[in-house]
Amino acid sequence: MAFDLAVKRVYEPPAPDDGQRVLVDRIWPRGVSKQEAALTLWLKDIAPSDGLRGWFGHAPERWAEFQKRYRAELDGNAEAVGQLRALLDTGKVTLLYGAHDEAHNNAVALAAYLRKTD
Numbered sequence: 001m002a003f004d005l006a007v008k009r010v011y012e013p014p015a016p017d018d019g020q021r022v023l024v025d026r027i028w029p030r031g032v033s034k035q036e037a038a039l040t041l042w043l044k045d046i047a048p049s050d051g052l053r054g055w056f057g058h059a060p061e062r063w064a065e066f067q068k069r070y071r072a073e074l075d076g077n078a079e080a081v082g083q084l085r086a087l088l089d090t091g092k093v094t095l096l097y098g099a100h101d102e103a104h105n106n107a108v109a110l111a112a113y114l115r116k117t118d
Contacts, residue, residue, distance in 0.1 A: 004092035005114060007107045011098070014038040019092025022084065024107050026053065029098030037096070041087070046080040048106050049073060063104045070109050084114070 004019065010029045013036075014021060020040035023029075026047035029037075048056070048070050056066040074081055087093050097107035 003088040003114075005088065005111055006092065006094040007111050008094055008096060009098065009102065010037055010096040017092070018094040020087050020090070021094050021096055022087065023096045024110055025096075025098050026050065027098075032098075039096070041083075043080060043084060046074070046077065046084060046110065053106075058099055058101050058104060060101070060104050066104075067109045067112070070106060071113050074110070074113050081114075088114070 006018065008018075010023060010025075010032055021038055023037065023039050023042045024046050026044050028042075047053070048066075052066070052069055052073065055069075056062050084093070095107040095111055097105045099105035099107075102108075
């Protein structure tokens with residue numbers, strides 16, 4: 001079953017076509033109020049482990065290995081992945097992240113994982 005999934009920075013203003021807005025970072029983004037974030041859910045448990053996040057450090061040269069390690073974590077995190085899949089079954093979901101790098105972050109990796117395992 002195909003689903004409607006988007007990815008965007010939490011610092012971008014909410015849009016009517018975002019659907020359900022899910023923050024997928026373990027740490028709350030600096031300078032964003034809960035009201036501004038307009039979240040449906042903050043799913044901390046689906047974020048990469050502190051160890052993996054620290055190792056990656058948003059270094060593009062570690063991106064391929066980060067994705068591999070993060071997929072392994074997601075494979076072992078059925079509860080959080082299931083919670084996100086349940087939201088996807090109800091309509092569009094926008095994964096939100098706080099990183100500056102729009103191409104190399106956990107939300108992009110998570111979206112790829114969900115699309116590959118659909």
